[in-house]
Structure formats: C-alpha cells, structure tokens
Amino acid sequence: MPVPRSPARPPSSADVADALEEVSRLMELLGENPFKARAYDRGAHAVRHLGDAFAAHVEAHTLASVEGLGKSLVAAIDEFTRTGQLTLLTQLRRQVPPGVMELASVPGLGPRKARQVCAELSISTLGELEYAARENRLLHLKGFGEKTQLRILSALQARRAVSGRCRLDRADAAVALAAAALGSGWPATAVGQVRRRAELCSHVELLCAARDVDAVVVRAAAVLPAARVDGPGAVEFEAAPGVRGTLHVVLPEDAAAAQVFLTGSSAHVDALQAREPAWQLTAHGARRAAERVTFTDETAVYAALGLPWIPPELREDGDAVELARTGRLPRLVELGDLRGALHNHTTLSDGRDTARAMQQAATRMGLEYLGISDHSQSAFYARGLKAEALRAQRDELHSAMRDGGARLWHGVESDILQDGALDYPPEVLRELDFVVASVHSRYQATAQQLTDRLIRAVRNPYTDVLGHPTGRLLLSREGAAFDVAAVLAAAREAGCAMELNAQPQRLDLCVEHLRMCKRLGLKVCINADAHSTAELETLALGVSQARRAGLGRDDVLNTLDHAELQAWLRARRAGATGHTLP
DNA sequence: GCCGTTTTCGGCCCGACTGTTTTCAGTCG
Helix, strand or coil: CCCCCCCCCCCCHHHHHHHHHHHHHHHHHCCCCHHHHHHHHHHHHHHHHHCCHHHHHHHHCCHHHCCCCCHHHHHHHHHHHHHCCCHHHHHHHHHCCCCHHHHCCCCCCCHHHHHHHHHHHCCCCHHHHHHHHHCCCHHHCCCCCHHHHHHHHHHHHHHHHHCCCEEHHHHHHHHHHHHHHHCCCCCEEEEHHHHHCCCEECEEEEEEECCCHHHHHHHHHHHCCCCEECCCCEEEEEEECCEEEEEEEECHHHHHHHHHHHHCCHHHHHHHHHHCCCEEEECCEEEECCEEECCCCHHHHHHHCCCCCCCHHHCCCCHHHHHHHCCCCCCCCCHHHCCEECCECCCCCCCCCCHHHHHHHHHHCCCCEEEEEEEECCCHHHCCECHHHHHHHHHHHHHHCCCCCCEEEEEEEEECCCCCCCCCCHHHHCCCCEEEEECCCCCCCCHHHHHHHHHHHHHCCCCCEECCCCCCECCCECCCCCCHHHHHHHHHHHCCEEEEECCCCCCECCHHHHHHHHHHCCCEEEECCECCCHHHHHHHHHHHHHHHCCCCHHHEHHHCCHHHHHHHHHHHHHHHHHCCCC
16 A cells, blocks of 8 residues: 655665565566566565665665665655656556455466456455445356365455454554554553453554643644544544554542553453442543542452452453452563574574574574574575575574574574475484474364374474464464364474464464463463564564463473583474484 | 666566466455
C-alpha cells in the first residue's frame, strides 16, 4: 500500500522502498519481464536496508554505488525524493484495476491467475471472486479446476474469519501512534487485549488519566484517525485497517480501578468481583454502593481484594485469581532473564545484517551469547548454505568475536526433509555448536505423515531445537495439522527443546502448546529468528507469550548462562556421537 | 533492470508440488 506522506517531510528509505516494491508487484501483475520486476524488488530491499544511511547517500549522490541500484532505479529514486511522485508507479497503477493487487494475495491465486480472473470474468474485488467461485464460474477458466476453486473459496473464508483483527506488533504500533498523537501532556497506555499481550487483537484500547477529561476527549476526537466520541470519557477510532480502537479517559483517582477493569478479561474481572460483591468495578473506577472507592495503583486494588498483583498476561481467564488467593501464582519469566538467543540469520542466507552486526546488536541488548543459524542447502529460496559455506562461516564468526562482546554460537537452521531427515550428513552437523531443525515446505501431507516426519526429526540426535514447530502464520496460514502431543512427548524423551519463535507473524508454539511443554517438563527456547539486528527486539514478544502460558525462568532454555547452555549442548552432542543416526 | 564479463549481451536462487493437462504452467517456499 502506498504510504501517505506529508509533503513537508522528505521521503524516508521506507517510503522509497514501499514505492519500489509496489512497482515490482504491479509489474508482476501486468506480466512484465519477471527479472525486471525482481530488479525493482531487490532495489526496494537495498534501499530499506540502508535505513538512516539513505539520506546521506541522497545528499552525496552516491546511491549508484549501492548494490542493486543501477541507472534507472537511481533516477526513479531521485524523482521520488524530489517530487514525492513516481511517474512509473502512477502509470502502472493506471493499468491495474483497483482491487486486483488484493486478488493476487489470495493463496492459490498468483499474479497470472489474478490477471486472468480480472480479464476474463471482470472480477476486481475479493467479494466478486468469492461470488464467482460459489457459482462455479472459475471452473471454466483455462488452468482452473475443481480443486483450485475450492482452495480459493476456503482461503477467502479463512480470511473473512480473521478480518477485524491485527497482530500484536501492529496493535503495539497503533497504541504508540495514538499516544504520540495525544501528546506527552496526556500520557495514554495500553489496556485490554494489548496489555494482556494477546497474539491477535480485535480491539486496541488505551487509558489516559487526566484532571480535565473533556479536554482530552476533544483533543482525541480531533487527532485520532476516524475518531468519534462514544459516551462519557470514551473516544472510538480506527486503530488499524478494520480494527476498532478506544481511548478511555478517567480522573487520576479512578485510574487504578479503571485500569484493572479495562485490562480485563471479563472472566478475570468477574472472578475479582466475586471476591467483593459489594464493590462495582467499572471503566470509570470503583464504587461501593453509591460511594466512590479510590486506589493509588493496581497493586492497591488487588491488595484490597486480599490478593497479590496479578500480571496482565495471566488475566486471560479467571483461573489466576484462585492461584493468587492460594499463593500459587507462578513467577513468570522476564525479558531480563534471557541470557541469549539461538536461531538468527545473517547476510550469508536471507538475513539483512552480517554476523558482526548481529553480534554487536546482541551485545548492546546485554545478551551473553547469540546463535547464528542460517538456512541449510535445501532452502534455495533463502540462499541456503552448502556444507563448504557453512564451514567457512565458522571462521567468520571467530573473527567477529575478536573484539569481545556477545559470544557467537555457530549453528544452522536445517530444513527437515520430507522423510524427517536433516539437510546435512552427520559429519557436517557434528562440527556445529547447535542445530535448529525446521519444516519449510511440503506442509500438505496427512496428519500421520507430518507427525512421523517431526518425530523422526526430534529424535535425530543432532536436533537441539525444533524450530517454529507448527509453521503457523498468524492471519494467513493455520499451523500444520499433526499430533502435537505425540511430537512433544517424543521431544521430551529425546531431550530436544521446542522453539517459541518470537516473530510477530509466527508466535509458534502457541500458548496452549507452551502449556503442554511445561506440563511435560520440556524446555522452551525463545528465539527471535531475527533476519536483521532490529528483529532481535522481537524477543520481548516471545517472552510475553511464554508469560501467558505461565512459563517461569526454569522452563526456558535460553535463560541458561553461557557455561550452562554449553554444558546442555555438550551433553546432547555427547549423546549424539554415541548413537547411530536414525 | 542489474550485473559481470568469456565486458554491451546473457543470465538472473530453483526444485517440488499441484492441478491441470495429456506434457506443463503456475504457485510456493
């Protein structure tokens, strides 16, 4: 989507990258030379990667020295930065009916088929596409058949089921934007699903405490997107496309009780309410009969109910209240407990930053160690490493560590092949510090086949961590349908850890499966799966999901310090060399 | 369109799968 921009601000690298990316997608859709389309896409990547250095390149006219930017792209970028327009993009947009870009995003409908349904059936919206599929009109198109039509139909149904929700990282961004729009004079913080750290949010809610409630409401109604006043002290707005947002404004003395009520969930609030039926917790504060009850902060609210403070991540249902009452509230893992992270990528495969840059970023974050695990040889699409390249990487990591800082572990993200084997022979795997094994392809199999494949993978003595186990992509792909309990049990027996992949679109394993790990005593490894230095920050999202599942420090593998993790890995490797491979 | 050169053209990460076709195009990762 084109990013709206104020003319006063010069385009950022992200603005330029978005424009070039759109050019690429439109070219694909129009059936232009695929290599030309790819050149624009690569150019977009190159520009995005420049980040803050982009402005300096523009200033110094040195963009042509950036790999992937030739004469034409430099000229296009020049035009865009000077005028805020891109003639090429405008022309391409004119040739593609609105909505067709969206058609091409439906799984099973690539650029060719999207163009085909548009040209032959005059379809340009998802609604029209679904209607045509229901009427069996797609069947008559060349290259379409019963199964393609069915696949499109179910993809559209799945999409409708998730509409109106957004990922947690986007909800966080919406909270930050709304808070910034209000200004620092009226600080607003997240409540509701966002504060409970729900992986998907259908409602983005903020709370602001202010002496002059009406003034905040007036300001919010003026500055928040698509805002309208919705009752006393409440402003509704559009937090993200199709996602409802609400700003609640209360007097400072009512803020603590309102924060508890608005953070919810309703089941949690009901359980609290049951402990003191004479009280009434509301979005505007607490009342006893007609009398207002005030508190200094949330801890005081819980204390008045005879309870310790309950972390928001545990408020998804009413169960935590009983745990709190009986003193059995778990001590949850915290971001600061993580001593490092395994599973991260570098420029050698599909990452954006070098091992050295990743190491420096990890050092700045206070991590003791960082695992580097680029893709394995079968992952062509991600420029997976042949055995020789993998061996050469070891030297690169050693030299990156010369100046101190976070210790680098040398690993690999090995594809799990169709039969459950790893992607390198034992003599290659044995030289690595650790192995993350992940499925990246051929998800379409029977549940039994997938289960067998994953069980074989976790039983491989070189598999230390099973990466993004279900392969789900939030709002776009369901997790693979296999017997999770059986795979977790096999992993427990083999002593292999499960990944909690912290990428906001994955958050895989999910909370329910993480709870199963805890019950089994199976270690969970919280990994950023970072493809850039910035993505290391996603570890915080992973920690929030571990907390929702009630995981403590001891449940998480990478809370071990360097020496402890080394011992854990060595013990596994010792077991590995003592076994024959399955 | 970019890049590298066997330097002004030719190749561009590519293999597997699926569903359609009846030998292969399109999609995906």
